[in-house]
Amino acid sequence: MSYFTPKRRTRKSLLPLLTLGSLCVFALYYAFAANQQTEPVLPDNAVRPHLVLWLEENPDAWPAQDPIFNPAAVRRIYRRTDYRLLWFDNYNLSDTANDLLKQLTAASSGNPSSMVDYRYHLGYFDRTLRDTPQRLQMAAVLDVLLTDAFVSYARDTQLDKLTPKSRPPKGVTPVYHQAGGFQLAQLNTSRQNNAIDSGYRTVSDVSTPGNYARDRSRERYYYNRGRGITRFRHYSTWGSRSYSTRNYSASARNYPYQESRQEAGNLATSEPLSGNSEGPYIEENAPYGGDVAALRNELARLRGLSASGRWRPLPPGPAMTLGARHPHVALLRNMLALYGDYYSYGGEPNSDRFDQRLHEAVLRFQERHGLKPDGIVGRETRKRLNLSPAARAQIVEINIRRREQLPAHLGNRFVQVNVPEYKLHYVEDDRIRLSMNVVVGKKKHATPEMTTRVSKVIFNPTWTVPRSILVNEILPKARANPTGMENMGYRVVSGSGEYLPLTPKNLSAAGAGSYLLRQKGGEDNILGRVKFEIPNRHDIYLHDTRARSLFAKTDRDYSHGCIRLEKPRHLAEALLRPEGNWDQWRIDQLTTGDETTEVELKQRVPVYITYWTAWVDGRGHLNFRDDIYGKDGLSANQW
Numbered sequence: 331m332s333y334f335t336p337k338r339r340t341r342k343s344l345l346p347l348l349t350l351g352s353l354c355v356f357a358l359y360y361a362f363a364a365n366q367q368t369e370p371v372l373p374d375n376a377v378r379p380h381l382v383l384w385l386e387e388n389p390d391a392w393p394a395q396d397p398i399f400n401p402a403a404v405r406r407i408y409r410r411t412d413y414r415l416l417w418f419d420n421y422n423l424s425d426t427a428n429d430l431l432k433q434l435t436a437a438s439s440g441n442p443s444s445m446v447d448y449r450y451h452l453g454y455f456d457r458t459l460r461d462t463p464q465r466l467q468m469a470a471v472l473d474v475l476l477t478d479a480f481v482s483y484a485r486d487t488q489l490d491k492l493t494p495k496s497r498p499p500k501g502v503t504p505v506y507h508q509a510g511g512f513q514l515a516q517l518n519t520s521r522q523n524n525a526i527d528s529g530y531r532t533v534s535d536v537s538t539p540g541n542y543a544r545d546r547s548r549e550r551y552y553y554n555r556g557r558g559i560t561r562f563r564h565y566s567t568w569g570s571r572s573y574s575t576r577n578y579s580a581s582a583r584n585y586p587y588q589e590s591r592q593e594a595g596n597l598a599t600s601e602p603l604s605g606n607s608e609g610p611y612i613e614e615n616a617p618y619g620g621d622v623a624a625l626r627n628e629l630a631r632l633r634g635l636s637a638s639g640r641w642r643p644l645p646p647g648p649a650m651t652l653g654a655r656h657p658h659v660a661l662l663r664n665m666l667a668l669y670g671d672y673y674s675y676g677g678e679p680n681s682d683r684f685d686q687r688l689h690e691a692v693l694r695f696q697e698r699h700g701l702k703p704d705g706i707v708g709r710e711t712r713k714r715l716n717l718s719p720a721a722r723a724q725i726v727e728i729n730i731r732r733r734e735q736l737p738a739h740l741g742n743r744f745v746q747v748n749v750p751e752y753k754l755h756y757v758e759d760d761r762i763r764l765s766m767n768v769v770v771g772k773k774k775h776a777t778p779e780m781t782t783r784v785s786k787v788i789f790n791p792t793w794t795v796p797r798s799i800l801v802n803e804i805l806p807k808a809r810a811n812p813t814g815m816e817n818m819g820y821r822v823v824s825g826s827g828e829y830l831p832l833t834p835k836n837l838s839a840a841g842a843g844s845y846l847l848r849q850k851g852g853e854d855n856i857l858g859r860v861k862f863e864i865p866n867r868h869d870i871y872l873h874d875t876r877a878r879s880l881f882a883k884t885d886r887d888y889s890h891g892c893i894r895l896e897k898p899r900h901l902a903e904a905l906l907r908p909e910g911n912w913d914q915w916r917i918d919q920l921t922t923g924d925e926t927t928e929v930e931l932k933q934r935v936p937v938y939i940t941y942w943t944a945w946v947d948g949r950g951h952l953n954f955r956d957d958i959y960g961k962d963g964l965s966a967n968q969w
Contacts, residue, residue, distance in 0.1 A: 377470040381413040384474065389686075394471045396454045397653035399705075400481040407477055417476045418469055423459070427476055431455060434479055437486075446486075448651075449704070450479040610914055611900040616762040617948025618755070620740070622733045624946035629726045636719035641668060643716040649708040654684040662707060665715060666691045670952075671698070700751065700955045702884055714954070721964060722944075725954065728962050729944040736781070736938060744936040745784065745901075747872070747893055749777050750943050750955035752886040754872075754895065756904050762948070764904050767881045769894035776959045777891050779941050782864045783934040784872075787902050789920040789927040790851035791861035794823075796869065797843070799890060805841050808832050819850035819924075852924035859921035860898035862905075864937050872937075874898040887958055893939070905935055 384392050385405045398404055407416070417427035434450045447453060454475060458468065635641055644665060647658050659682045666672035672691035689705045696703045699714045707715070740746070746755045749770045756764040771777040795804050808815045812832035821829040822836040823846040830836045830845070839845040849855050858874020868891065875894040880886055895901060899917050906912035909932050920927050943955050943962055957964065 375412070375414065376466055377415055377473070378413040380467055380470045381408055381474070384470075385413075392653065393467065394454065394475065395653070396448075396451050396475060397651060398474065398478050399449055399652075400478050400485075403481045404474060404477050407481075408474075415469065415473045417473050421469060423472075430476065430480055430483075434483055437483060448706070449482045451475045452479075608897050608899045608914075611764070611903045613763045614761075614765060616765075618757050618760050618762050619946050619948035619950075620733070620746075621946060622730060622738075624950065625726055625730050625733060625944070628944075628946060628952045629723055629730065632719045632723040632726060635668060636723060641665070641719050643718070644707075644712055649706055650684055651704075651706040652684055652686065652689040655682050656684070657682055659684050659688070662715070663688055663691075666695060669695065671695045694951075698951055698953050700884070700953075717954075722954070724964060725957075725962055726944045726952075729942055732779075732940070732942060733945070736940070740938060741936050744938060745905075746938045746940060747777075748940050748942050748945075748955075749779075750941060750958055751953075754893070754901070756901060764897070764900055766896040766900070767886065768896065769875065769877075769880050769886045769889050771889050771891040772887045773959055775890045777870065777889070777893060777939065778866075778868050780866050780868070780870070780937075780939045782866050782937050782939075784862050784864055784905060784931055784937055785934055786863035786931065787906060787929045788861040788863065789902075789917070789929070790859060790924055791855065791857045791873070792851050792926060793849040793855055793857050795847045795849070796890075800847055801841060804847060805837060808837055808847070809834070812837075818854040819852055821848055821850065822846070823848045850924060851926045858894075858898065860895075860902055862898075862901070870939075872898070872901075885956075885958075905931065909933060 385401070385408055389398075389401065392398065408414075417424055417430070423431075434452060438446045438450060438452055455472070458472060642661065642665070644658060644661060647656065650656055650659060650662065663672055663681075666688070667674060671694040672688065692705050692707060692711070693703045695715070696705075696711060701710055701714065740757070743758050744756075746757065747753070747768060747770075748755075752768055752770060754764075754766050754768050755762050804815075804820070808820060816832055820832060822832060822840050824830055825845070829848075836845060840847045854876070856876065858876055860874045862872040864871055870892055872893045872895055877888075877894070880888055880894070881896045899914070899921065902917055903912055903914060906917075906929065941959070941961060943957050944953065946952055
């Protein structure tokens with residue numbers, strides 16, 4: 331009997347199929363996992379064709395929405411690196427790139443301007459880096475924009491354009507270039523090693539650093555005794571503006587300081603500058619302008635433009651900058667051509683692309699109007715573009731009358747402070763030799779227009795607190811923290827000129843008007859290290875300041891009426907140099923410590939404090955500024 335039954339089974343077993351399927355699944359899983367652990371390798375010089383095309387052969391082919399703001403610098407960097415990626419490790423951002431992004435984000439968070447975000451491409455990075463850039467072209471674009479942001483940040487740091495919160499700490503440099511690429515690095519600097527106790531580097535320290543004690547004594551001899559100049563702490567007598575201490579003439583010449591100068595050589599270029607130095611005073615040589623006849627010519631041109639009907643305002647729209655495409659670009663180009671800022675050279679007047687030539691025209695327009703020259707047609711630039719020729723003609727006419735109130739010839743040598751421009755110009759022989767930013771009075775403490783002369787230069791000046799500031803601002807602080815105010819040099823001055831402590835009784839007497847409140851000269855003095863006496867009934871003068879960050883702002887109306895100077899030591903050198911042996915080194919020495927030194931000018935230099943909201947500069951360009959005090963009576967020119 332056979333146990334084999336010929337009857338075939340109708341149902342097949344699923345076990346072999348399940349086994350085979352499981353093996354396939356496991357094989358696919360391990361293959362996928364192995365593939366995930368393998369990073370794509372970026373071939374060497376793979377991006378070179380893209381970078382050469384965008385940076386050298388055809389910049390118009392740049393594919394990103396964000397423009398390159400520093401094309402020349404970016405081009406030089408990639409030429410030196412043979413057009414390789416600088417910020418990527420294969421397709422991933424390197425640690426250096428991540429450090430740079432953190433630094434850019436920190437700088438932007440401390441600056442309220444959205445233009446900082448735009449110039450650092452932070453919005454583009456945020457949108458793009460959410461996913462790993464696996465495409466070769468995307469990696470190349472990101473690398474170029476990172477380099478461009480790096481250059482913008484380095485320039486902002488070098489030129490001190492960032493706000494204090496976003497500025498890196500002293501002693502830290504944003505980048506350091508090594509053979510391996512670009513890295514964020516901290517420099518090992520010690521300011522204390524380059525300075526003496528007094529806060530400046532002496533001649534003897536430069537010449538023979540090993541003999542500190544002997545040379546330091548020698549330096550005191552040359553500085554205090556040899557040159558016959560008296561430094562002093564002066565105290566004013568009660569109710570008098572004249573000082574009871576000795577002054578000296580600026581023309582004093584006989585002192586051994588000349589020997590020290592020759593021994594030192596060019597300290598400004600060979601050694602670190604002292605902490606109170608502004609660096610070497612290098613004369614400018616720009617034509618001055620300010621001619622009333624040129625203003626009359628511009629008035630006629632603007633009236634003709636207004637009557638022609640060719641001018642059209644720019645309609646509302648988005649911000650525009652280099653690389654943008656928009657229907658308003660052609661209108662912007664035609665408008666700037668009418669203003670004289672755009673030169674066509676046979677270009678395309680109807681093109682809707684914001685090209686390099688239009689970018690340069692926008693920069694010229696912004697410079698003529700006192701705007702930040704960033705090449706971005708945003709809200710502020712658009713407002714000034716849309717000021718009609720008729721309104722501009724009215725502004726020019728007002729300023730012609732202001733100019734006619736001054737002498738036709740302002741002098742061979744003079745100082746002009748133009749309040750709406752926030753600028754000081756020192757002029758010799760109709761050439762601007764020195765320009766600097768200034769801070770002027772806020773609207774309720776407006777800096778007045780006047781014509782006067784510089785009579786004295788005072789180093790380490792004292793400050794007698796004006797009555798209005800004393801009652802409203804200083805006395806409450808002194809009562810709340812008398813010790814802190816005394817540490818800053820504040821003292822009550824009695825009728826006999828005696829310095830008294832800030833006791834409640836003495837402060838009450840000062841508040842009642844029986845005593846004065848004065849701040850001694852020195853590092854903490856509110857007038858800084860240099861003051862220029864310009865006799866006037868408003869008690870206005872030019873002076874240094876401790877609030878240096880204000881000079882980086884576009885609008886600089888923050889004072890109580892006096893004029894704060896960005897480079898007071900340079901102005902002192904320019905005024906004093908024709909009267910004797912004055913230079914940077916000597917002025918730096920006089921602006922240390924707390925001793926006050928007064929220099930009477932033998933040749934008093936005219937000072938014109940003007941309120942020009944329109945003028946023609948030495949290059950023949952018509953400039954406009956905001957009517958910050960509302961004197962023009964034209965609301966369209968008040969922003």
